[in-house]
Amino acid sequence: MADEVVATRRAADAGLTRSAIDVPGLMELVSGRGDGAVATFTGIVRDNQDGRAVRHLEYEAHEPMALALMERLANQARDRFGISHAVLRHRLGRLEIGEVSVAIAVASPHRAEAIAACQWLIDTLKAEVPIFKKEFFSDGEAWVE
Amino acid sequence: MADEVVATRRAADAGLTRSAIDVPGLMELVSGRGDGAVATFTGIVRDNQDGRAVRHLEYEAHEPMALALMERLANQARDRFGISHAVLRHRLGRLEIGEVSVAIAVASPHRAEAIAACQWLIDTLKAEVPIFKKEFFSDGEAWVE
Amino acid sequence: MTITVLLFASAREAAGTGRLEMEVAEGSSPSSVFEEISKRTPALTRMRPNIRCAIDQEYGAWDAALHDGAELAFISPTAGG
Amino acid sequence: MTITVLLFASAREAAGTGRLEMEVAEGSSPSSVFEEISKRTPALTRMRPNIRCAIDQEYGAWDAALHDGAELAFISPTAGG
Numbered sequence: 281m282a283d284e285v286v287a288t289r290r291a292a293d294a295g296l297t298r299s300a301i302d303v304p305g306l307m308e309l310v311s312g313r314g315d316g317a318v319a320t321f322t323g324i325v326r327d328n329q330d331g332r333a334v335r336h337l338e339y340e341a342h343e344p345m346a347l348a349l350m351e352r353l354a355n356q357a358r359d360r361f362g363i364s365h366a367v368l369r370h371r372l373g374r375l376e377i378g379e380v381s382v383a384i385a386v387a388s389p390h391r392a393e394a395i396a397a398c399q400w401l402i403d404t405l406k407a408e409v410p411i412f413k414k415e416f417f418s419d420g421e422a423w424v425e
Numbered sequence: 426m427a428d429e430v431v432a433t434r435r436a437a438d439a440g441l442t443r444s445a446i447d448v449p450g451l452m453e454l455v456s457g458r459g460d461g462a463v464a465t466f467t468g469i470v471r472d473n474q475d476g477r478a479v480r481h482l483e484y485e486a487h488e489p490m491a492l493a494l495m496e497r498l499a500n501q502a503r504d505r506f507g508i509s510h511a512v513l514r515h516r517l518g519r520l521e522i523g524e525v526s527v528a529i530a531v532a533s534p535h536r537a538e539a540i541a542a543c544q545w546l547i548d549t550l551k552a553e554v555p556i557f558k559k560e561f562f563s564d565g566e567a568w569v570e
Numbered sequence: 571m572t573i574t575v576l577l578f579a580s581a582r583e584a585a586g587t588g589r590l591e592m593e594v595a596e597g598s599s600p601s602s603v604f605e606e607i608s609k610r611t612p613a614l615t616r617m618r619p620n621i622r623c624a625i626d627q628e629y630g631a632w633d634a635a636l637h638d639g640a641e642l643a644f645i646s647p648t649a650g651g
Numbered sequence: 652m653t654i655t656v657l658l659f660a661s662a663r664e665a666a667g668t669g670r671l672e673m674e675v676a677e678g679s680s681p682s683s684v685f686e687e688i689s690k691r692t693p694a695l696t697r698m699r700p701n702i703r704c705a706i707d708q709e710y711g712a713w714d715a716a717l718h719d720g721a722e723l724a725f726i727s728p729t730a731g732g
Binding site for chain 4: 339344345381407409414425
């Protein structure tokens with residue numbers, strides 16, 4: 281059964297990318313015919329940080345470790361929340377205002393689990409996955425640490 | 426300020442439609458340059474209800490009341506959760522398996538409010554908005570009541 | 571006075587119509603109107619515990635006083651989403 | 652024994668490199684290695700309270716025993732999302 285699912289999947293559960301994240305594509309990817317609910321979370325580069333104007337961001341990561349952890353989170357979400365499927369994507373490199381930095385999509389037969397899993401995934405990703413962010417302001421730059 | 430926002434909006438906060446809901450379009454619509462988070466909930470027609478095979482669905486509504494309530498929910502979500510913007514769309518008429526029945530998108534500077542508002546909106550929509558669903562099985566049909 | 575009654579879902583199907591223009595007495599309430607239409611469509615009676623009423627598109631009380639020209643909607647259990 | 656040390660974010664910038672191949676004594680731990688590289692880059696010392704260590708891509712203890720060929724990553728505060 282698990283092999284079947286893997287075989288029909290068009291892409292991995294977790295991904296790091298230096299190009300734009302295709303959120304609609306993730307929503308297509310995540311849901312099956314038995315799913316009645318898809319919840320997504322999308323992080324977008326804001327134009328300010330606590331009121332200070334942001335010009336752009338840069339993300340770096342411990343890439344293999346981040347990817348492995350994100351895969352593990354997708355699996356843990358299935359076990360903890362009973363969802364059908366979760367997919368996670370994070371962008372790396374330079375991002376401009378309005379670009380998508382992270383996207384999570386969760387599919388489930390019913391809605392409550394999908395939303396709860398989505399929230400847990402973004403919270404845990406932020407806390408645990410080794411991805412690092414630098415903010416560039418008009419008058420300086422700083423790692424978010 | 427409120428007038429400015431309305432003037433730049435490309436579509437209403439709430440909508441009922443007999444054609445496909447454009448979820449990516451809603452995500453574009455909902456977020457502004459100060460928003461760092463977009464949460465969405467999408468309801469999709471499942472191929473079964475408690476294991477019984479579903480062939481298609483039909484939704485009907487008290488349309489003006491449903492629309493007015495959905496508009497009000499979008500505004501209430503702003504007040505209750507401090508989000509920037511919420512948009513809601515519900516499909517009416519006949520829907521096939523895999524089609525989107527409802528979509529909610531919420532934008533906010535930070536993530537927690539966006540997800541909480543999205544959950545509150547779908548829960549409240551289901552409980553309060555006068556939209557009615559009939560399920561068609563291979564051997565019968567039934568209102569979900 | 572004249573009111574418009576709206577029915578939906580199974581109540582609409584039972585009554586065979588989603589919209590009735592009715593002549594009702596002064597002092598009529600959603601409750602008395604529902605009783606009235608249940609006489610013609612007895613199947614409605616057992617649906618009543620699960621139905622809410624809305625006057626002019628706002629949920630309201632079953633004993634509210636209706637005004638001339640009111641829209642009275644009987645809202646079957648909602649199942650949006 | 653030889654290990655690979657990885658640094659990220661402000662720690663990487665302070666050290667001027669994100670990757671060091673190091674010869675360390677048997678019995679070395681993440682803690683002793685961090686101390687070692689802090690000698691060359693004193694700015695790292697004040698970052699230490701906010702850094703986690705990962706051995707072979709799993710978060711681990713600062714006093715864990717390193718093995719020959721280990722990858723030791725010093726994980727600055729994460730800020731994905």
